[in-house]
Amino acid sequence: MMRLGVIADDFTGATDIAGFLVANGLRTIQLNDVPDAALRVDADAVVISLKTRSCDPAEAVRQSLAALDWLRARDCRQFFFKYCSTFDSTPRGNIGPVTDALLDALGEDFTVICPVLPVNGRTIYCGHLFVNGVPLDESGMRHHPVTPMTDSNVMRLMEAQARGKAGNVPAPVLDQGPEAVRQALEALRAQGKSYAVLDALNDRHLEVMGQAVADMTLVTGGSGLADGMARAWTELRGDAASAAEAGKPRQGRAIVLSGSCSQMTNAQVAAYRAAAPSLLVEVERCIAEPGYADELAEWVLAQPISGPAPLVYATTDPEKLKEIQARFGAAEASEAVERVFGALAQRLRDAGFDQFIVAGGETSGVVTQSLGIRGFHIGPQIAPGVPWVRAVEAPISLALKSGNFGAERFFFDAQDIAG
Ligand SMILES: Nc1ncnc2c1ncn2[C@@H]1O[C@H](COP(=O)(O)OP(=O)(O)OP(=O)(O)O)[C@@H](O)[C@H]1O
């Protein structure tokens, strides 16, 4: 029996949660997209990464249910729907519709909603989501290119896109321990609520909620919740270093590809550009010139092999992003940029690059898919929520960074760990 089956709505979200499971000593495999029915896996946890964060809600539901079927066929004890710790979604979804569909498929009527990761500054207080102490709707997320977040009340966000009603389990209840949380969950359910938004301010709260939801068939949230759950499974905990061994990067040739426009990625790109060769991706050329990726690849190949890896970035600040989106359309611009990053990654792989450091969840998804990578071993963490991973079927290592994760020197840190 597998302890946990995770359905993640994007690639970096998937590696984030997988990294925390491995750090707790759980043997974890990450699979990209729903695998073949025949695939056999031997692990304590399997994370299936989808690209369903911003697609059509019906498509997100279809893929999530297919992932659930695959996991159910492996006799999973518990299921986790992983979405972003900044609740990236719109009033159409996809967190609400997918949660409702998973509940229906499992014959359940209640779950928790917990997009938290205190170590990265994502906390919930009175049901309001904060990013480093700033309400979500006042954080950089209000400028997100695809899913701008303009409210911080998680109950309201959930109710706008889901079928049922949401209630809150406040921090003082978490302070009282797992039994008090279990009782609060029961009380919300008795009131006819379908979703309990759990407050979480610190690691102790994660441990408490991890114990409180130990018997819940479906849970949903960020990797802080998974960290708390995994800490409670003392019977499974192995040695974290040996759990990470299979995913350690080998020495090779690295490239940094940055398609995230988050505040943190902007800072990381600025810090890295000061010391490394860098080239800006021009959106107009992504849209208009089919051969543009070849030109970018030529530039990369012309950079010195020694020293910091070259950086190719579309990362831009909120003001310029707005101008670009007004000029070309948000969807068209982002799709064109993603397409170019995908094509560039393929060209570089063919030219011998084997370490891809990628910023941005959607961008990571496109790069991974275009490299034809179907599964990863999870390696050591570069920053909380960002492990190195190694493809199961090819000698390629990747560091897939969520937009807002990592410290300012993240791109250097990744290369330092890779040696
Ligand atoms: N200069 C740009 N103009 C328009 N769109 C851009 C530009 N740069 C990047 N994009 C698009 O913005 C989107 C950024 O999403 P992505 O998920 O990669 O980063 P993120 O949202 O910061 O990361 P995460 O999802 O991990 O929080 C991508 O679709 C990318 O192609």
Ligand SMILES: O=C(O)[C@@H](O)C(=O)CO
């Ligand atoms: O939870 C997070 O913040 C990240 O794992 C993520 O999902 C970003 O894509």
